[in-house]
Amino acid sequence: MIAQGFTPKLLTVWREGYSLATFRADTLAGLTVAIVALPLAMALGIASGASPDKGLVTAVVAGFLISMLGGSRVQVGGPTGAFVVVIFNVIASHGYDGLLIATLLAGLILIAAGLLRLGQMIKYIPHPVVTGFTAGIAVIIASSQVKDFLGLTIENVPADFLAKWQAYLGALGSIDGATVGIGVAALAIIVGLRRAAPRLPGFLIAVVATSAAVALFHLPVDTVGSRFPDMPVGLPMPSFPELSLAKVNAVLPSAFTIAFLAGIEALLSAVVADGMAGTRHRSNQELIGQGVANLGSAFFGGLPATGAIARTATNIRSGAKTPVAGMMHAVFLLLFILFAGRLMAYVPMAALAAILFMVAWGMSEYQRFLALLKMPNSDRAVLLLTFGLTVLVDLTVAIAVGVTLASLLFMARMAEAVEVRRGGDRDAELDKEDLDQRDDLPKGVEVFRIAGPLFFGVAGELLDTLRRLGAPPRVIILRMRLVPLLDASGAQAIEEFARQARIAGAHVILSGVQPQPRAMLERIGLGEAAGKISYAADYASAQALGIELAGLDDAARH
Template sequence: MFSALRKSLASKITLSDIQENILSGLAVGVIALPLSMALAIASGVPPQHGLYTAIVAGIVIALSGGSKVNISGPTAAFVVVLLPIVQQFGIGGLLVSGFMAGIIMILMGVGKLGKLIEIVPYPVIIGFTAGIGVVIGTLQIKDFLGLNIEALNGDYLDKLLLIVSSLPTINWQELLIGALTIITLLLWPRMRSKIPGHLIALLVGSISAWLFSLLSQDFSVATIASRFHYEVNGLIGDGIPAILPAFEWPWNLPDANGNPIGLSFALIKMLLPAAITIAILGALESLLCAVVADGMSGKKHNPNDELIGQGIGNMIAPLFGGIPATAAIARTAANIKAGGSLPLASVVHSLFILGSILALTPLLAYIPMASMAALLLVVAWNMSEAKHFIHTIKVAPRDDVIVLILCFSLTVLFDMTVAVAVGMGLSALLFIRRSITLTQTTEMEKNHELHGELADNIVIYDINGPLFFGSAQKALQSISIVTPDLRVVILDMSEVNMLDMSAIVTIESIKDSLARQHIGLVINNLEPRMVVKLRRAGVRYKPGEIQFSRTIKDAVAIANEMISQ
């Protein structure tokens, strides 16, 4: 725990390092400020909760995690998971589930599951991230086009049909502002400026909306101020309250009906599946981000400590109004490129957002919702990994393509939990099928340089590959088929590197079958650890019936001796 902080404090930190990390933190803060608001809105909660997440989780995870350079906060990957929770249980249910997810992530880290990302197949990752990108993009069409839709409820197809049926209600004013924002987002990288493009795009959208409203009284678009309202300590206002995150038990916050959600075993049981989903997605996203960061920075993260840090952050953030957080790849990459090398950069990024809440909330209220939707459309496009998706379909084996398309479809039509579970299950089954084909049993020639001349009543089977529940029966079934004059069977197991219980039972069955036919069995060059397994199961040395050898020549000699008895 706290390995990133401990390593940083133990290293020689110069004044130049501190300056670079402060500047990097400020640069990332500029990027994270609008993204945190946009992702909170996309998740179905007021924008200030995204800012609170970036502040609290950004500091706590940086100090308690296992990566020096990860920047944590609200991310696009969570949107499709969090929005249904908010719609069903309100913000209170969301924060309680986030708190529970934090506990689960800590348990994952303590249980040394930090290598989790390495066992998730690439097609599964690309499939569900592309699916999430599609869902996020679809949800932004409403605000981008200014469609007259009160709420997007139901499953994905219901939402899509509602959007399509509402297309005649397009508001050209909202579309104009959204188009100006997205054009700026797409063109700004060509300017090769160090100023983040999405900051410029939001400025263009906000200033354009303000100027058009001055030119025409009929010009009006929805903004953060017109969409969101707050009441704090009797103070009522529009937009984002200019107050710091304050401690509040999550279960005191409202449910979907506006009443305090409370805390009960029944609620925990209902929220547990959502908490598990948040924990798994948060773990995958954070560890994947850390792996990418290692490649960019040349540093090495501690995966288990990173999970514990993410868990601590997700337990503390809900106590201050923060939604679930995870490491963000785009913000982490920006941090590294700007010179960030210490947790200090993440702390500075969080402090910048905290200062912005106090100083900039009146200005942030003027940001058009169409501009926020345009920003998220670009985020969704980048997240969809369209190039990698198409490339995988073109070059990957057929089995991997099936997994990719299945994970993508299930993520879009159902949810990410189902997609990952089915994708992992199918990948495992396909892996087993491929592994089975690697294990083969062949009958060696009667006259071979390894053993010399071989009597007709002796047969040698060369077994290659792992013997497990999927391959054992297939590999060993031919051994039970014997000719009338056969006296000894030799199993050359020099290249058998695994033996599970199913294989042991199969070998027991073969031993018993050969013994009933008075045929001897010689097992050659099996690794000692696997010989021990066979002995425990009763497959042990018995003169004239079963013996073990170290070389194939010794096995033939033992077989000839068995025949002569």
């Protein structure tokens, strides 16, 4: 008997019953995602310092296994931008065999993490750290594509960020007009279609259009075929990389970094998927699925893989119902490779650079980055330090320093929030707390009391609470008088809670909010004047407002 927490969602779906109509919906969603993933996998393979076929192999093998064995109904996996920096450095230092060994080890680490039930550990990564290193990776990815986008003549592009830009500035005189034209055209197509026809596969259309232009007009630009003349077509035979204790020791730190990134991005993507589709993922099983997928990818000579937020969102919007959609996405990609692999040689490198610019822009989450800059100095320091270390030093160092600093700052803020009272003093207001707080509430009004600081370690409980409600009420009261401290992650959790409640048609009322949490909520646009949520001075006022709002809803429905 498999424990519920370690049951792949595919098996759950199969037990529930799988209809032909569901298969049709999953197949259509899988085809849509495959069309999006095809040029993206090629671009990420090249950006990682490998080749486009490596990205495609990863998308096929790992994408299939992640959906088949993962803990999410609609997660789609494959190569992602988060790995680009790490993969590039591992290949440069230890060769491609070293990367395969690191990917194998990362897979084993992920499986062990899942079996040890570490899937919930993601909630302890502070929001400014995640945003900081994600934005830093975005800057690095965009910087790595400047040469191909402008057609610069540089023999060897330095790996260091500052040295790289120094080389770019020194080679500005070699900009190629045809290459820039192709890159700008691809970028314009992608951006234009996102605004005018967002359902169309902008990446693929941009690649096809620019490839056709290069072929028809014989433009002298660098293409996949000219850069990788010996690129194989199809899936390679599985093989085991040559292991040695020295190589394992050399790549072990990189393996932990890959496993950490894979786990973080996969679970973040699963949380996003839950919010969009109204599902609930199994975090430990998701880690196990990710681990097996990375083992499979390494056996076929692929890259590290994880859940991909953009492809998962596309999957959901395209009508995916079950993990079969992600498996079909991998099947369609394999068919594309087998029957249209030779055509990939005509794809211009500048078009792939344009795709990666858009990937970097999406990863940057600039709106969230700017919102965090409005937070107190402590959160802002964690964000900027993590971002700076990611870009200028090393991703592993950035995460370690960011988490350590966030923890120390949190302890300092907790010390400031402690109030020392005389032993005989009692809190008269606490004595009046109604332990049966739901007794006087009408149908359609729900209430929850939050006690203690709402910080990055417990923020996720809010969203779990909303999901556990099933059919949402018309009004939700959050009693916050006992919350002395709210950090950036806690504020973001309340914002997401309020957003999902609004989507479900529920009003959110906050009662008894203390000054520090109120100030934090105002910083992210959730103040009383914004009108997104309601505030009440105490619980009695919140009850009266809740009854009024529930009554208004009833009146509106009749």
